[in-house]
Amino acid sequence: MIAQDIQYEIAERVATITLRRPDHLNAFTARMRDELVEAFAQADADDEVRAVIVTGAGRAFCAGADLSAGRGTFDYRGREGAEPAAHRDGGGLVALRIFEMRKPVIAAVNGAAVGVGVTMTLPMDIRIASTEARFGFVFARRGMVPEACSSWFLPRLVGVSRALEWTFSGRVFGAEEALAGGLVSRVVPPHELLPAARALAREIAEQTSAVSVALTRQMLWRMLGAAHPMDAHRIDSQGIYWMGASPDAAEGIASFREKRAPRFAMRPGQDMPPFYPWWPEEPFR
Numbered sequence: 026m027i028a029q030d031i032q033y034e035i036a037e038r039v040a041t042i043t044l045r046r047p048d049h050l051n052a053f054t055a056r057m058r059d060e061l062v063e064a065f066a067q068a069d070a071d072d073e074v075r076a077v078i079v080t081g082a083g084r085a086f087c088a089g090a091d092l093s094a095g096r097g098t099f100d101y102r103g104r105e106g107a108e109p110a111a112h113r114d115g116g117g118l119v120a121l122r123i124f125e126m127r128k129p130v131i132a133a134v135n136g137a138a139v140g141v142g143v144t145m146t147l148p149m150d151i152r153i154a155s156t157e158a159r160f161g162f163v164f165a166r167r168g169m170v171p172e173a174c175s176s177w178f179l180p181r182l183v184g185v186s187r188a189l190e191w192t193f194s195g196r197v198f199g200a201e202e203a204l205a206g207g208l209v210s211r212v213v214p215p216h217e218l219l220p221a222a223r224a225l226a227r228e229i230a231e232q233t234s235a236v237s238v239a240l241t242r243q244m245l246w247r248m249l250g251a252a253h254p255m256d257a258h259r260i261d262s263q264g265i266y267w268m269g270a271s272p273d274a275a276e277g278i279a280s281f282r283e284k285r286a287p288r289f290a291m292r293p294g295q296d297m298p299p300f301y302p303w304w305p306e307e308p309f310r
Contacts, residue, residue, distance in 0.1 A: 030057035047083025052091035058115040072292040075230035081132040089140025115171030123148040125301040127239035133222040144173035161197035267298035
């Protein structure tokens with residue numbers, strides 16, 4: 026894809042999306058929003074891509090919304106019609122596209138991740154932070170509210186009390202607090218950040234079934250809103266039934282018994298079992 030505010034690269038079956046406005050600390054723009062939605066859609070549709078890494082160019086991950094428009098930055102009246110119901114939050118469009126992914130998404134947070142810079146990482150599956158990373162849910166300090174569906178994602182990831190502390194105060198905090206709060210899974214020195222993310226992505230690409238990962242990703246995320254364990258039992262049962270008879274299950278057992286690397290052949294673009302998708306919500310648009 027041709028892009029200006031991001032860079033999209035594929036190597037060793039891993040797509041890397043780099044937020045690329047380093048002179049502006051990778052501040053979020055409407056163009057970046059559109060390019061991110063397109064990049065995630067492209068990675069999702071490409072069966073040669075097994076995992077996605079998102080990081081930032083320069084010393085920031087993303088410093089939040091581009092505030093160069095000044096006082097009217099968040100005033101959308103007249104831009105998209107007079108009816109408030111017509112407005113769609115840009116960060117939310119990115120978050121929803123990530124939520125629909127069949128590929129695991131790893132955030133490699135190299136520096137400041139503030140506002141939409143942190144909320145866009147919440148629907149990503151794994152967040153690894155550099156020791157130089159900083160996080161801030163600063164919306165109340167800007168007279169705004171959390172966006173990018175973060176009122177759904179954040180309390181599910183870190184618990185409601187921690188989520189409220191961070192959003193009420195709007196303070197910026199470091200990587201160690203993010204680790205203690207469960208926002209990130211590990212903290213590494215800056216020079217180890219991308220190698221750690223790439224090693225994890227390659228492990229997924231080389232050792233796992235793409236269809237198994239796609240199903241597992243949606244099973245875990247969707248069950249966060251389930252009303253009863255029976256909802257999970259129904260989907261687990263369908264998954265076991267269909268995947269148990271699949272070529273990938275046969276290969277997984279054979280490779281284990283033969284003590285060799287697996288050669289999984291099923292592809293999410295064409296081999297998803299017939300019960301997928303099972304959820305009633307209308308798909309992302």
